[in-house]
Amino acid sequence: xxxxxxxxxxxxxxxxxxxxxxxxxxxxxxxxxxxxxxxxxxxxxxxxxxxxxxxxxxxxxxxxxxxxxxxxxxxxxxxxxxxxxxxxxxxxxxxxxxxxxxxxxxxxxxxxxxxxxxx
Numbered sequence: 001x002x003x004x005x006x007x008x009x010x011x012x013x014x015x016x017x018x019x020x021x022x023x024x025x026x027x028x029x030x031x032x033x034x035x036x037x038x039x040x041x042x043x044x045x046x047x048x049x050x051x052x053x054x055x056x057x058x059x060x061x062x063x064x065x066x067x068x069x070x071x072x073x074x075x076x077x078x079x080x081x082x083x084x085x086x087x088x089x090x091x092x093x094x095x096x097x098x099x100x101x102x103x104x105x106x107x108x109x110x111x112x113x114x115x116x117x118x119x
Contacts, residue, residue, distance in 0.1 A: 055085065
């Protein structure tokens with residue numbers, strides 16, 4: 001289980017999200033202030049056909065809303081991570097895959113291209 005708070009960094013701001021819900025399938029965390037709201041949901045499920053090793057699916061959904069001010073409109077962005085691994089694979093292969101994906105998606109050049117719809 002993750003801790004009751006998870007800190008996410010947005011530029012120079014470190015925001016501590018507090019767990020607001022947990023059940024046997026996942027957790028939900030939230031940070032709310034006068035200027036913004038950040039929500040993160042973690043969910044786990046399995047998929048697969050009869051007679052085939054199931055694939056575990058682990059989803060992380062993060063959304064951030066910066067509230068409107070008298071001089072600026074509201075801003076919103078969200079991101080979803082999905083890790084899928086076949087039963088018995090173990091965490092190493094998924095961790096290596098995630099590290100490579102985060103390095104690609106985390107660069108300002110890639111984000112700039114992706115958010116402009118460039119393939």
